[in-house]
Amino acid sequence: MVSFSASGQISGVKKKRSYLDSVAKSHVALLKGGVLLVRLQTREKLLASLLDRKDVVEFDKQKKIIALEHLEIVNAVRANYHFSQYYFFYAHQSNKVKQREFSGVLLNDSLEVVVDNIQHFHVLDPYEIEFKSMNSHQSGLCVLDCDFVQLEKPFPYYVRKRDALKFLRRDYFQMMQVLQKNLDFSVRKWGLI
Numbered sequence: 001m002v003s004f005s006a007s008g009q010i011s012g013v014k015k016k017r018s019y020l021d022s023v024a025k026s027h028v029a030l031l032k033g034g035v036l037l038v039r040l041q042t043r044e045k046l047l048a049s050l051l052d053r054k055d056v057v058e059f060d061k062q063k064k065i066i067a068l069e070h071l072e073i074v075n076a077v078r079a080n081y082h083f084s085q086y087y088f089f090y091a092h093q094s095n096k097v098k099q100r101e102f103s104g105v106l107l108n109d110s111l112e113v114v115v116d117n118i119q120h121f122h123v124l125d126p127y128e129i130e131f132k133s134m135n136s137h138q139s140g141l142c143v144l145d146c147d148f149v150q151l152e153k154p155f156p157y158y159v160r161k162r163d164a165l166k167f168l169r170r171d172y173f174q175m176m177q178v179l180q181k182n183l184d185f186s187v188r189k190w191g192l193i
Contacts, residue, residue: 024155025190027122027145028183032192034120036086036143037097037106038077040070041127044092070111073126076172078109083183087114097123098148121146124179126172129158139163141175156182 043066050059070088077086088107089097096105100118108114123144128137130150139161143151151157159175159182162168170178187193 020152021154021190024151024153024186025192027151027155028186028190029192030120031084031122031143031183032187034084034122035116035118036081036084036124037118037121038073038086038088038124038126039091039094040073040088041091042066072172074109074111076176080173080176080180083180087116094148098146122151123148126175129160140170141179143179154186156186 043062047059047062050056050062074088077088086109088109088111089105090107093105096102102116102118104113106114106116106118123146125142125144127139127142129140129142130137141159141161143155143157145151156179159170159178161170161175
């Protein structure tokens with residue numbers, strides 16, 4: 001009886017692994033033929049609170065920090081990501097993206113509005129990764145599906161920034177290189193070339 005139970009568990013694990021591989025493979029194929037939409041945080045609430053307090057100096061400082069961060073992310077994507085077509089959008093327009101209302105939302109790598117009829121897309125959040133099993137968050141890149149649900153392994157859905165270890169810390173440029181390498185590996189692994 002024990003051997004039947006153990007073989008049943010092994011069979012269940014293989015089925016689950018096969019299912020997860022199939023889901024990941026389909027997401028890789030969809031992303032390869034679709035679009036990656038990179039979400040840029042605008043920190044609207046912070047800026048509004050600074051304006052409410054009439055703290056113009058801090059408001060201007062934060063606007064510059066946000067603009068520099070956007071520039072760093074855009075340059076990292078432009079230089080390192082060639083897996084699929086990509087656009088950018090501001091985080092405060094996430095609901096429009098979820099509703100697939102792209103008019104006036106999509107931005108090119110000069111952060112100018114573009115018009116495109118997107119069928120399949122994934123979202124890249126370049127700020128935070130959620131690890132549900134550990135009930136924690138870390139800084140880094142995270143790939144979400146079109147409903148803004150974080151993907152799972154074996155899809156290469158995240159790249160850690162490694163903030164805690166200064167000598168191992170990655171910037172956006174390095175994180176995008178790792179994401180591109182992982183996606184390329186997945187294409188070869190599943191024969192999607």
